[in-house]
Amino acid sequence: MTGNLIELAVAVLLAGAVGSVVNGFVNLIMMPIIGYFSGGQDFSEYKVILVDAVVAADGAVTTPENAIMYGAWVNTIISLIIVGLILFIIVKAYNQTKKPVKKAPAAPAGPTQVELLTEILDTLKSQK
Numbered sequence: 001m002t003g004n005l006i007e008l009a010v011a012v013l014l015a016g017a018v019g020s021v022v023n024g025f026v027n028l029i030m031m032p033i034i035g036y037f038s039g040g041q042d043f044s045e046y047k048v049i050l051v052d053a054v055v056a057a058d059g060a061v062t063t064p065e066n067a068i069m070y071g072a073w074v075n076t077i078i079s080l081i082i083v084g085l086i087l088f089i090i091v092k093a094y095n096q097t098k099k100p101v102k103k104a105p106a107a108p109a110g111p112t113q114v115e116l117l118t119e120i121l122d123t124l125k126s127q128k
Contacts, residue, residue: 022086026079034078046071 035041047067054063
């Protein structure tokens, strides 16, 4: 039981570390590449503005804009797909390193009662 608890704690810590590494990979490497091939666009800036920001005469924003940031959601979906792929690869590699447990060969089965009784009967018949 204690071994399983330690393995679970290590798995949680590794998941957090792998998650941050993968998020960095997605945000810093993959999204600029995807943006480059989609015409130099940054998905995180895509939004639907519901209410425009109100700007005062001096240029200060009095009321910020209200917008649906669907571009950040696209980044999150891409991140999820990449995390799933990486975890799949890690689990697949781990399962290949585990050696299958070989079952011990079954003990040779002895004769059944019917076989023993038949052998005794044959022995008695041959002695007559």
